[in-house]
Amino acid sequence: MFSRTRTSVLAATAALALTAGLGLTVTGAHASGSKPSGSSGPSGSTGPSDSSESSQGSAWTAAWAASPQRASTGFKPNWSEDGFSGQTLRQVVRVTEGGDRARIRLSNAYGTSPLHIAGATIARTKKGGGAAVESGSVRRLTFEGRRSVAIPAHGQLSSDQAGLDLKPFESVTVTLHLARTTGPATFHAQSFATSYRADGNHVADAGAGAFDESTESWYFLSGVDVAGGGTGEKPRRSGGVVLFGDSTTDGFASSTDLDRRWSDALAERLAEAGTPRPVLNAGIGGNLVLNDSAWYGERGTARFGRDALDLPGVGTVVVLEGLNDIGFSESDTPTYKPAPEVSAAELIAGHRELIRAAKEKGVRVVGATLLPLGGSDHYGERAAKVSDEFNEWVRTSGEYDAYVDFDRALADSADGERMAPEYDSGDHLHPNDAGYRAMARAVDLEQL
Known part of the structure; x- marks a missing residue:
């Protein structure tokens, strides 16, 4: 654990x-006056400190982040x-x-x-x-x-x-x-x-x-x-935005070395709107809300504190996760077997853990509907039903502080079960660069 x-x-x-x-x-415990950072569970009771005062008394802000994983073969x-x-x-x-x-x-x-x-x-x-x-x-x-x-x-x-x-x-x-x-x-x-x-x-x-x-x-x-401000002005203090999730958040199928993940697109959109804020990527490809994986990291409910809530200066977390929980059991992939069949109620219970943890830390938490998965290796009658039930909960329950509807924003107008061709990387599961930009456009910036 x-x-x-x-x-x-x-x-x-x-x-x-x-x-x-x-x-x-x-100094596993600290450096430069930092407190230890541990993952304790979703609440993440202490973290890189550091939120943060530097030795000069200026608050630290996370400007870039990546979620740690154990050594593995990978893709x-x-x-x-x-x-x-x-x-x-x-x-x-x-x-x-x-x-x-x-x-x-x-x-x-x-x-x-x-x-x-x-x-x-x-x-x-x-x-x-x-x-x-x-x-x-x-x-x-x-x-x-x-x-x-x-x-x-x-x-x-x-x-x-x-x-x-x-x-x-x-x-x-x-x-x-x-x-x-x-x-x-x-x-x-x-x-x-x-x-x-x-x-x-x-x-x-x-x-x-x-x-x-x-x-x-x-x-x-x-x-x-x-x-610090770089040119003498006071640094911004509106709070960083952490995007927490799986391979879609991680940027799977985005262009290498071009910074085309949806986290990059959202940060650029915020700056263009005159409301710049740091955007941190806490995605891990293949990650699940409810179960650990040798390849895909610890379950979301276990790593949420370390990878999201404890980052210096975080003010908002956007959660997009669950497709692997419901889709791996439909897939023939050998990288996560046996994959349990997860119900909508079980997935919702996992998200409620994340919501509680964020609220305990005073962090705003925004939910996201799961993207269309029709035609992908994660698709099947059961997965489609669970996805629909989960997405409806995100839209109507009011348990998240706000939500963003990626399911509708990226859906094919001719078939709502599938991702629109112009946004599809080709596997019918992950967006391409244009799809990641569409995700950033789907966010109501005021909700952050």
């Missing part, structure tokens, strides 16, 4: 014993099961909030031994440069004042702040030197963005020459936070 990922004194003590004399700071080749040894890992992410200071959050949630970070940097990404970063923008990251750190098994931490001016929608590059053997890596399987690897220590390189391997997953990196 992931509730044990809250870093304990015993874990920190064990890690300290392992790293004594090696110049490493053990595309990745490095999670083998891990890293004597290598440098470079990862590119796009922030949806700006500031003049930045820090990173690292997760060893599913590690069984301390994760040793020998060095880390953050920099602005060079446009069109792949693994290259802007010359002069590289900032060394420290952890409680030291360049190296060991994160205990099941722990996570934040770095100290680094002075770096970032604008909303700017890409940043985080580089980690993993000098020791990590073992299986806590990661996020489907990034739809390219990450890079090099042998040796290239943590401070501005150029891309050494980074001759690539993958489409993120490893150990679970967040980038910002503070």
Whole structure:
């Protein structure tokens, strides 16, 4: 159960014993004044703190996030099961909030031994440069004042702040030197963005020459936070929006390296409307509300606190999840078997857990109807019936603070059971880039 990922004194003590004399700071519990972040269940009673005051007294805001998963094979080749040894890992992410200071959050949630970070940097990404970063923008990251750190098994931490001016929608590059053997890596399987690897220590390189391997997953990196206004103005405090869900939220079938997920589209729409807010993606491909999966992460009711409610500065969560709960039992896919047949009442009960958890934290929670699934491998008479019943509950119950109707927004006008062809990625289950933009357009921004 992931509730044990809250870093304990015993874990920190064990890690300290392992790293004594090696110049490493053990801080699974906190860094830069942060509190421990654990997943306790849906309520997520404590989190990356950090909501947040920096050491200078400015509130931290999550500007980018990814939900951690245990190492697994996944749909595309990745490095999670083998891990890293004597290598440098470079990862590119796009922030949806700006500031003049930045820090990173690292997760060893599913590690069984301390994760040793020998060095880390953050920099602005060079446009069109792949693994290259802007010359002069590289900032060394420290952890409680030291360049190296060991994160205990099941722990996570934040770095100290680094002075770096970032604008909303700017890409940043985080580089980690993993000098020791990590073992299986806590990661996020489907990034739809390219990450890079090099042998040796290239943590401070501005150029891309050494980074001759690539993958489409993120490893150990679970967040980038910002503070300050970047140009002297006060940072926005309307509250970040977290999108919580499965592969549709994660951005499955969106264009790689182009930031075309529905989270990206929503952040852009908010900015265009003159109401900019950070939008954080807490989707995991294949995730379920009610059941854990080796490939698809812990169930939504277990990870909701860690991955959504505890993010620094969160004000609203939009929940879109349940198609896998009702659709895996219709599918021939071997990745989640045996799949239980889930009723509408059971799925609704799971969503009620999420609603209660959000309200306990004072976070606004918006429900979403499930997208049309006709013609997909998740479709069948039973799944269609449960989907209809669940969607009607979302629309009429009033239990969510508000709702967005993706079912109707993306439906084919000629067949409401199916996704409109112009929005269909081809599998009749996931939207394409245009479909993700349509999802963002379907949101009443006032409801956020």
